[in-house]
Amino acid sequence: SAVISQKPSRDICQRGTSLTIQCQVDSQVTMMFWYRQQPGQSLTLIATANQGSEATYESGFVIDKFPISRPNLTFSTLTVSNMSPEDSSIYLCSVVTRQVRNTEAFFGQGTRLTVV
Amino acid sequence: QKEVEQDPGPLSVPEGAIVSLNCTYSNSAFQYFMWYRQYSRKGPELLMYTYSSGNKEDGRFTAQVDKSSKYISLFIRDSQPSDSATYLCAMSLDLNKFYFGSGTKLNVKP
Numbered sequence: 750s751a752v753i754s755q756k757p758s759r760d761i762c763q764r765g766t767s768l769t770i771q772c773q774v775d776s777q778v779t780m781m782f783w784y785r786q787q788p789g790q791s792l793t794l795i796a797t798a799n800q801g802s803e804a805t806y807e808s809g810f811v812i813d814k815f816p817i818s819r820p821n822l823t824f825s826t827l828t829v830s831n832m833s834p835e836d837s838s839i840y841l842c843s844v845v846t847r848q849v850r851n852t853e854a855f856f857g858q859g860t861r862l863t864v865v
Numbered sequence: 866q867k868e869v870e871q872d873p874g875p876l877s878v879p880e881g882a883i884v885s886l887n888c889t890y891s892n893s894a895f896q897y898f899m900w901y902r903q904y905s906r907k908g909p910e911l912l913m914y915t916y917s918s919g920n921k922e923d924g925r926f927t928a929q930v931d932k933s934s935k936y937i938s939l940f941i942r943d944s945q946p947s948d949s950a951t952y953l954c955a956m957s958l959d960l961n962k963f964y965f966g967s968g969t970k971l972n973v974k975p
Contacts (some may be wrong), residue, residue, distance in 0.1 A: 753908075780961070789873065791953070791965040792909070841908055845960055854899070854955070854963060856908035 751776050751846050755857030762832055762864050769828045770860045772842035777822035783815070786839040786859070795840075798825045832864045868892055871954055871966025880975050884941040888954035888966045891935065895956040895964075898930050900939045903951045903968065912952075913939065944973045 752775040762768050772781065780799055784792040795815055796804040804817040818826045829836050839859045846853055871888045878884055886900075897916055901909035913928040915921045915937075921928045927940040937956075941948055954966040 755908075782963075789967065791869070791871075791967040792955075792963075793965075794962060797961070853911050853914065854960075856901075856910070858908045859906075861906070 750853070751778065751844050751855040753842060753844065753855055753857035755842055755860060757860055758858060759861040760863070762862065764833055764864055766832055767828055767830045768832065768862060769826050770840055770842070772825045772827070772857055774823045774844055776846070778844040778846065779822070780845060781819065781825045782843040782845070782854075783817065783825075783827045784841045784843060784856075786841060788838075792841065795827070829862065832862075834864045837862055837864045868964040869954060869956060869966045872969055873967050875970040875972055877972045877974060878944055880944060880946060880973055882944050882973070884939075884944050884948070884971060884973075886939040886941075886952050886954075886969050886971070888937050888956075889935055890937075890956055890964070892956075892958070892964075893932070893935065894958050897957040897960055898928070898937050899955040899957075899963075900926075900928055901953040901955060901965075903953060905950075909953055944971075946973045946975050949973050 754773045783795040786792050794807050795810045796806045798804045798817045798819040800819050816828045841859045842857045869890045900913040903909040918930045918932045925942045929938040951968040951970045953968045955963045957963045
């Protein structure tokens with residue numbers, strides 16, 4: 750299994766500012782994922798962060814708005830830039846571990862962001 | 866059309882009831898099917914994982930996949946108040962990208 754520490758757990762931010770969310774994993778993983786979970790909605794993949802290369806963004810998400818860093822195999826950050834109230838959501842990082850008999854996706858506790 | 870459809874509920878049942886949670890999907894290429902449980906203010910945690918069609922049982926939980934109907938189910942037997950949470954289905958073609966349902970909120974009343 751993988752243990753993911755994500756911080757901050759919550760924040761209230763002013764419109765127009767930026768927030769960087771950190772994700773630390775207790776083991777080395779190739780791929781880390783960032784999701785957004787809006788109230789009453791499913792998890793939406795923002796981007797896939799690979800160590801040593803640029804993140805791959807899903808349709809509707811761009812690097813200027815959600816820059817991602819992946820400096821090593823256990824850590825990643827997601828920045829929500831120039832925030833607006835529409836960015837209020839829960840942001841989750843996730844990793845996938847592949848074992849011989851099983852593959853699991855693990856999630857951090859999430860960062861609950863409120864933009865005012 | 867969404868890739869994955871899930872009834873948002875809420876679903877309220879008495880303790881001890883059998884709970885049935887369901888998702889439908891549109892992409893017949895999905896091979897991996899998962900159920901996650903998410904407690905309030907927590908991240909999702911994996912409950913069940915199934916590859917391709919068939920049933921899988923783990924304690925009080927049974928996951929079923931019917932690929933011909935593009936329909937998956939999670940059954941909870943002898944439901945407990947501690948089962949009260951939001952249940953998310955998820956599926957994937959290759960475990961590189963996951964598609965999630967919107968989640969069903971379950972409340973088990975003592």
